[in-house]
Amino acid sequence: MELVQRNQCFNGEQRIYQFDSESLKSSTRFGIFLPAEALQGQVCPALFYLAGLTCTEETFAIKAHAQRLAAQLGLILISPDTSPRGDSVAKGDHWDIGQGAGFYINATEQPWAEHYQMERFISDELYALVQAEFAVLADAIGIFGHSMGGHGALTLALKHPDKFKSVSAFAPICAPSQCPWGEKAFGQYLGVNQGFWQAHDATALVAVKGALFKEILIDQGLDDQFYSQLNPALFQQACDSVGQALTLREHAGYDHGYYFIQTFMDDHLQFHAVQLQA
């Protein structure tokens, strides 16, 4: 694991690491914010942040404005890249598929299956690595994300509630089986049999898994230019049907970007800090 960049920030450190991933069969990078306590070896709760289409491991650190409160709360923040990368890794025909668009699932189809193993990468490999390398408090790891990464956060939490103790999302793709982004990605990564898609669709998953979390928090802008891809109402209905508590906040005037995310970032960090300390 190579330290690529290190910047002191709110008395902690924002870092970028690079390493050869076994799951992705490629070199990959992740960002990590370590509050002062973690630098001193004191174990801290940690949050995985999964970013959206076209983003990288740097997007969150630069644009989400999370470090100030994470430093105060003593939270570690981990921000992986959004797909495998590199010349030997299959590319897509557009920004909604392939590199920068891994969708946090394990691809079974060609040409994707060899490298696009993002679920395994996040929830096994990187999950174990950060616990081995940093002062992460056991049983106090949460997950959140944005858009494609909101889908990732919801589905990985629902699939691995033993690993992720709290979950929230900004403008997540709530029902990828029922929107163009998800239909394209799932069709290519998982194949045309839509029966296989349901295990990776938050709305379908929560209906099967039931009420796993004390509460799920979602913020959604009502001027979101991608609103038709997101379907928060379908997720709300599915949560209601199984008694999963969901706080879905819809905000007039906010769009899909990081100015929306930074506005509600503090609320998400507080939400996770409370749940992870409980």
Next chain:
Amino acid sequence: MELVQRNQCFNGEQRIYQFDSESLKSSTRFGIFLPAEALQGQVCPALFYLAGLTCTEETFAIKAHAQRLAAQLGLILISPDTSPRGDSVAKGDHWDIGQGAGFYINATEQPWAEHYQMERFISDELYALVQAEFAVLADAIGIFGHSMGGHGALTLALKHPDKFKSVSAFAPICAPSQCPWGEKAFGQYLGVNQGFWQAHDATALVAVKGALFKEILIDQGLDDQFYSQLNPALFQQACDSVGQALTLREHAGYDHGYYFIQTFMDDHLQFHAVQLQA
């Protein structure tokens, strides 16, 4: 004046405008954060933020993490581009001169003089424009900046204390006449006669102007990779010699970038809010 981008943010709006500048003889862009009060027409104090080498009108809005507290304090934030731009505008041989490196002075030499009129652009043209177009509180405009923009903030405030009522800087180039960046830029923009440089050098200026401000605030990282270009001690000496109160805070471990800036951003906003409301 054309609205290029508008994003709701902390109940206010982060916007980018474009217009044809008379001073720069080119189209130019600036960013502006308008807190909710300003959107409702209530006049608010305003702060100009001048960015550093290679930056644009977007850098501050994305990386400086200022909107949260500005929204709370009811501060308008204005972030101009760092030079004239365009195919008809002279380019430099490197990122420290020419486009992205206007140094906030009025060039007198060729090929720069036609477009590189950044002092006039900021302190006359844009200064008047934002007051005409937005709910800016008269006599409550401050200025701050980073690196080259810290030099810009200090010098424009010292030259125009009637216009800028408060001033602070992050890692400013304090004595451009005495560092490689400044020697190159001043030599090309103002000519080889160093006598002309002194009117645009914060350390030389404060010695002549005397104590114009109740206090000047500077934050400086001690792991700054460009520390040798910045000379805060020379500025401190010059301030001391004329009784200009200067709070120069030196921070172990911090570098020259926006992770440093975001760490101390709130302190600067609070500093200006107090001075502008006084």
